[in-house]
Amino acid sequence: MDRSQGRDNWPAMHRAFGWQVPEDFNIAQACCARWARRPDAEQRVAIRAHAAQGDATLSFAQLQREANAMSNLLLGLGVHRGDRVAIVMPQRYETAIAYMAVFQLGAVAMPLSMLFGPEALEYRLQDSEAVVAICDESSIANVAQVRAQCPTLRTVMGIGAAAAQADLSWEAQRAALAEDFAPAATHADDGAVLIYTSGTTGPPKGALIPHRALVGNLPGFVCSQNWFGFDPLRPSESEAVFWSPADWAWTGGLMDALLPSLYFGRPIVAFNGRFGPDLAFALMQEHGVTHTFLFPTALKAMMKAWPEPRKKFALKLQAIMSAGEAVGDAVFAYCRDQLGVVVNEMFGQTEINYVVGNCSMNGATQGGVGWPARAGSMGRPYPGHRVALIDDEGHEVPPGVPGDVAVNRYDVHGEPDPIFFLGYWKNPESTHRKFTGDWCRTGDLATRDADGYLWYQGRADDVFKAAGYRIGPSEIENCLVKHPAVINAAVVPKPDPERGALVKAYVVLAPNVVEARAITTRDRHAFDAQLIEDLQMHVKGKLAPYEYPKEIEFIEALPMTTTGKVQRRVLRLQEEERARARLSA
Structure with a gap:
């Protein structure tokens, strides 16, 4: 074990960890309403807008008021519990408002990337039977193009400049909407998000994610973000500021960035623009970003553009999580030596996010938390998740032998793992094929070393x-x-x-x-x-x-x-x- 990176607390963390999932749980209540009830709600920043032309911040109190108004509007449009509402917008205030509005209504949010063309949008809108789509200027033209082929889509709501091509304008309706709303009482197992897989191995499938999955994500988020600014020995108010270029329309941007940042009552920076290495470093410097999720492709570009970034930029980074592809030891060394942060690689997928990764704590693995990261390794199972490498028959393979990364429905203590999706939308056969007994297969191959670290080999195909x-x-x-x-x-x-x-x-x-x-x-x-x-x-x-x-x-x-x-x-x-x-x- 590499002692230079601190103590290895991984075994103890697994033994001590136990899930506490309330029977009734709603993401909007956990990520917004409880903070909006605090005395500092008007001052506590939820979202900072980078390069904003108007208000540069949105407080938790403002976020709650706007979400209540939008919930009332959606209710008036006939949206009921369980109905799918498409959210087709980039990182902006209204995107977060729409998520909170849909969640507290008891409906299901369906994130769609503004990068989707008409064909991709049509497939998902049809398959999900979405009843409302909320769009801004980045997506309205493509949604309007396929509207006639989506019979269940009753209403298209336009944000800002999109209003001209939509059925109604959010801004035009806003003044007449009440700012009080009685949220639906949702169960932890109720569906909250219908998010489509990226389609790397075939046609995209809609994974129905329950409210409880946010709770299931938290150990991985906290570990991969080096406790997110909280001192494990002396818990107090965190000063974390989060940013990621990850689109809030996919799992990495929604479940690994927006929602967990809001859950802990900390601000997240929103930027609606093209990613670039110069932009990334300048943004992190301007907003004092302490925690981030940067996928390997972005880190590679930053590494090539700025080999010694701290000579130019004053950074406050405390943690970097990376996922989506293998990080590799070149990027690992760059983050450690040039950014001053040991990157925490993470592995997950749409259906079961945040199951494997690292918690390097930047060499300070004290207070009973954290474990050393190994360059090139995707990490170890996060506390609360039972992960193994299995063969075609579902048997665990020995160290050094490639196997399919799989997650068990039950944790090491035999308790249900809340991170699991409910199933593929209208596709029970694919849901059944995803499992071998209680093991959920990811379709990604890895090997395991003697210390339990996993080493990514690639998609099975x-x-x-x-x-x-x-x-x-x-x-x-x-x-x-x-x-x-x-x-x-x-x-x-x-x-x-x-x-x-x-x-x-x-x-x-x-x-x-x-x-x-x-x-x-x-x-x-x-x-x-x-x-x-x-x-x-x-x-x-x-x-x-x-x-x-x-x-x-x-x-x-x-x-x-x-x-x-x-x-x-x-x-x-x-x-x-x-x-x-x-x-x-």
Whole structure:
């Protein structure tokens, strides 16, 4: 065990932890109403707007009043308990208001990304049978385009400039709406969020998340955020300020950022704009951000753009959580050495979020909490969750053997784990296939070491064989990113008649290399050939001989889901299509 990072409190934390889930529970009451009843509710900031043109903050008292007004409006539109309400907006005040309004009404919030095109929106609006959609200018045109194909969608509410294309304007209705609302009494097991999977392995499925899942998320959030500004020995008021570029329309932005920040009565920064390394550092400096969730793709871009960021920016970071892809030791070292924070990698998925991760406490694992993070590891099961690696028959595999990461319905004490989703919307067969007995399969492969740390191997359908060797893309991608010329990479199999498949890497080059490549007009082929050879030798020198990419293709950007995950499936299908074309030529 690495003593330089402090004590290992993981075994004791698991033994001591027990769930306390009330029978009646509502996310809006826990995240807003209880703070709005406090004497400091008018001053306690819930949301800070970055680069705001108007009011720069929204207090918990204001959030509650606006949520009450919107609940009354939705009730007047005929929204009842259990009805699905689509929220198609970016990080802004009205997005948080809409979530609180829907939750306290007892309805089901359906987050939809503003990045979705008409086809993606139509599929989800139809499948969910949403009755109302709340849109701003970023999404109204696409929603309006598919409105006629969504028969259950009775009303489209417009926020701001979207009002002109909507059935009604939120702002126009607001003045006449009462600011008092009697919230519905919801059970912890009632549905709260219908959020669609990112579709990395097939058509998106709607995962119905209950109110209790927020409670299930809290151990992972607190651990991955190094106790979120609370001193475990002397609990007091936290001074945490949270920010993440993660869209509030997906699990990482909603369940890992917005809702837990509000649950602890702390402000979250909202930014409605394009992510960039300069923007990220400037925003964190301006708002004094102490805690953040930055996915690996973002950290890689920040690492390449600002190798020594603390020479330029005054940062107050206390914790960084990262998830969505494997972090890798290059990013791990950058966060530790250049940002002064040991990154806590986390693993979860839409259906069962925050189940595995780290709690490094930045080397101060004292007071009976925390455990050392290991570079490249996805961590250990968070307290309250029983996690194992299982084979096809549902048996646990021994250390060092790849297995499917699975979470049991019951914790180590035999109590029900509240983090579980209720099932896939109108899809009982897929829900049934998700489980082997009481084990919920994630479809992600990992190995376990002797100390219980898990090491990500990739999606089960991303792992492939080349010349008889089993290839996991994550290790090769992480190695490529260590090269100064590479910002990001994705590894997929290229069909090969002799070896079955060969290792191919799609590589996104760093800006300075792109510029050098652009001005090499007379001998581009030689430039590329030398760069490819350099990258291949780089991997050969660090990994097994059979792992180096036999072919490298430069690409401007990798195909990504709206949740920030690389869509290797898109690249794999592209290679298969090219192979068919070669055979038919």
